[in-house]
Amino acid sequence: MACDVTSASDLEAAVQATVDAFGGLDIMVNNAGIEVVKPLFHHTEEDFDRIMAINVKGTWLGMKAAMAALPQPGGVIVNMSSLAGLGGVPLFGAYSASKAGVVQLTRCAATELKPTGIRVNAVCPAFIATAMVDRLKPIVSEIVGVPFDDLAAMKQGRVGTPEEGSGDGGLPGLGRIFVLQRRRLRARRRSPGGDAVMAGLLEGKVAIVTGAGKGIGKAIAEAYAGEGATVVVSDIDEGLAKETASRISGASAIACDVRSEEQVKSLVDQTVAQHGGLQIMVPNAGIGRPVPLLGMDYEEWRAVTSVNLDGVFLCIRYGAPAIIASGGGAIVNICSITAQAGTPLIGHYAAAKAGVMSLTQTASVELRAQGVRVNAVLPGFIETEMVTSVKGDFERLLGFPDGQFDQVIAMKQGRYGTAEEVAKMAVFLASDRSSFSNGSPFVLDGGCRASLL
Numbered sequence: 001m002a003c004d005v006t007s008a009s010d011l012e013a014a015v016q017a018t019v020d021a022f023g024g025l026d027i028m029v030n031n032a033g034i035e036v037v038k039p040l041f042h043h044t045e046e047d048f049d050r051i052m053a054i055n056v057k058g059t060w061l062g063m064k065a066a067m068a069a070l071p072q073p074g075g076v077i078v079n080m081s082s083l084a085g086l087g088g089v090p091l092f093g094a095y096s097a098s099k100a101g102v103v104q105l106t107r108c109a110a111t112e113l114k115p116t117g118i119r120v121n122a123v124c125p126a127f128i129a130t131a132m133v134d135r136l137k138p139i140v141s142e143i144v145g146v147p148f149d150d151l152a153a154m155k156q157g158r159v160g161t162p163e164e165g166s167g168d169g170g171l172p173g174l175g176r177i178f179v180l181q182r183r184r185l186r187a188r189r190r191s192p193g194g195d196a197v198m199a200g201l202l203e204g205k206v207a208i209v210t211g212a213g214k215g216i217g218k219a220i221a222e223a224y225a226g227e228g229a230t231v232v233v234s235d236i237d238e239g240l241a242k243e244t245a246s247r248i249s250g251a252s253a254i255a256c257d258v259r260s261e262e263q264v265k266s267l268v269d270q271t272v273a274q275h276g277g278l279q280i281m282v283p284n285a286g287i288g289r290p291v292p293l294l295g296m297d298y299e300e301w302r303a304v305t306s307v308n309l310d311g312v313f314l315c316i317r318y319g320a321p322a323i324i325a326s327g328g329g330a331i332v333n334i335c336s337i338t339a340q341a342g343t344p345l346i347g348h349y350a351a352a353k354a355g356v357m358s359l360t361q362t363a364s365v366e367l368r369a370q371g372v373r374v375n376a377v378l379p380g381f382i383e384t385e386m387v388t389s390v391k392g393d394f395e396r397l398l399g400f401p402d403g404q405f406d407q408v409i410a411m412k413q414g415r416y417g418t419a420e421e422v423a424k425m426a427v428f429l430a431s432d433r434s435s436f437s438n439g440s441p442f443v444l445d446g447g448c449r450a451s452l453l
């Protein structure tokens, strides 16, 4: 139906018509947007007002209208922002400002709606080949003096496709793709007999997961196998690796201490020898324990940084050549939200994770031309032994009464995340579903980092 997103009554009518036709509304995608490509001070007031009205006010009105119908819990709002919302882009001044506004609106809505169980996130694609980009190509090329495609190739490797931007271009933009993909998914899910017929997302791929004996690594190994991958369960604890592998169909176990260059190299060599190649590497092994900076000796610093940072470097150093030799693939670094914010008592851990994020970005650019994508998952507090075993230490060192750590987590994240939730993101990043995601942090924290309060 026709709907002008600058009109509250149009949006309310669209939501009502959806509810009348389908009995409810579960997902609201605020995708409508426009751009103006001009030097900032050539923008007219009219340009500026129109961009803000459609891109920012339209997103706010869309969320507001949807709120009346979205289920609580379970409703989902997806706002379409842009890479330009995360960093200023010359010639796109008002557009950048509007998309930054969408990011902040998303964060505020996510935080305020946390108690309702409605989740709100924003997608921030780089240049995607839709009519919007077709329109701006000649303008950018003329103003900058470099062909647009050359610029895009230099910065992004290539222009993405609407399907990758998470929708598929049509009308001709991302919005239509969201709709088409949903229809395709429904059609694929139904075989003539009504049974599920979806092929695994990682069919035919070989994956190594380090530190996979338990916790998040174990959940990732299980999820990868569930999507059709052949998984090598690796851990410093050989018994644990074997036990976990024995419960996963088609998996094998290889012991490896990620601090050892020799062992990581051998892990990759053995995997390629046993399975004929390697497409996915998940440097997941990590340790962490609370120690105040001024009580931390160098040995403790190295104990944590050698596993959490050196170990990731070694996995990339030896995993990437094998992935390249196997025709390309993905590296999924298990990082942490502590990479983005200082965290008391785990200074060594947080510094190592910030290093992992930096390595992720550098590797993503160095390896892009060779067909290897490198991304990072940044979980908040996840209920694994790594956290449950040190809650008491945090409480003692921070002077909290017993049990308060759980309350702090509830206040910050709503609840603890689960290893299975991290695994779902790790599946996405290893699969072609994320084919245009590279060098990016994928945060999973229940909204913790969205809010300053």
Ligand SMILES: NC(=O)c1ccc[n+]([C@@H]2O[C@H](COP(=O)([O-])OP(=O)(O)OC[C@H]3O[C@@H](n4cnc5c(N)ncnc54)[C@H](O)[C@@H]3O)[C@@H](O)[C@H]2O)c1
Residues within 6 Å of the ligand: 210, 211, 212, 213, 214, 215, 216, 217, 234, 235, 236, 237, 240, 256, 257, 258, 259, 284, 285, 286, 287, 288, 307, 334, 335, 336, 337, 378, 379, 380, 381, 382, 383, 384, 385, 386, 387
């Ligand atoms: N649990 C959380 O809240 C959380 C949050 C953000 C990020 N992470 C990260 O997720 C990853 C997994 O954490 P988890 O919560 O599952 O921890 P966990 O303690 O439950 O499991 C860690 C696994 O790593 C293995 N390991 C430890 N040192 C190793 C080494 N030198 N070489 C190989 N394997 C080694 C352990 O044997 C264990 O099986 C870590 O990188 C961690 O930093 C965890």
